[in-house]
Amino acid sequence: MNYWLVKSEPDVYGWDHLVKEKEGTWDGVRNHQARNNLKAMKKGDLVLFYHSQSTKDVVGVAEVSKEFFQDPTTDDPAWVSVKLKPYKKFTEPVTLAAIKANVKIKELVMLRNGRLSVMPVSKPEFNEIVKMSKTKL
């Protein structure tokens, strides 16, 4: 079981969209590093769902429901998508400021490479963020 974090602009495709659709296709990724991470995702992996730009917080956990396949938004076989479904909404969103303030997770990839949209999260980091959200998974 691996853990991940995906970033999304809530205006474009936020947590609420995912909940409404029940299952969302994570397409349009055009970054090699992010693509490699998508390919490494396994069904059942848990994914922190981060809202960028407006609220800047992790709002919940999604689950990988389908492993990578050809990105439907392009014919270029270089790009892939996965499918995600909502797993659990956080009781309290975990803000970027709170993450930055927590020394236990200062190695989080997001803090080092702010522009990556799909990134791995270690198990301790995942657990710590869930703990900060006061959510029981």
Add this chain to the structure above:
DNA sequence: GCCAACGTTGGC
């Protein structure tokens, strides 16, 4: 709205 970080593009 500004700026930093990073990826991509194109000239050489």
Add this chain to the structure above:
DNA sequence: GCCAACGTTGGC
């Protein structure tokens, strides 16, 4: 193959 210019992302 290097590097400057440019575009995009995302935090502030």
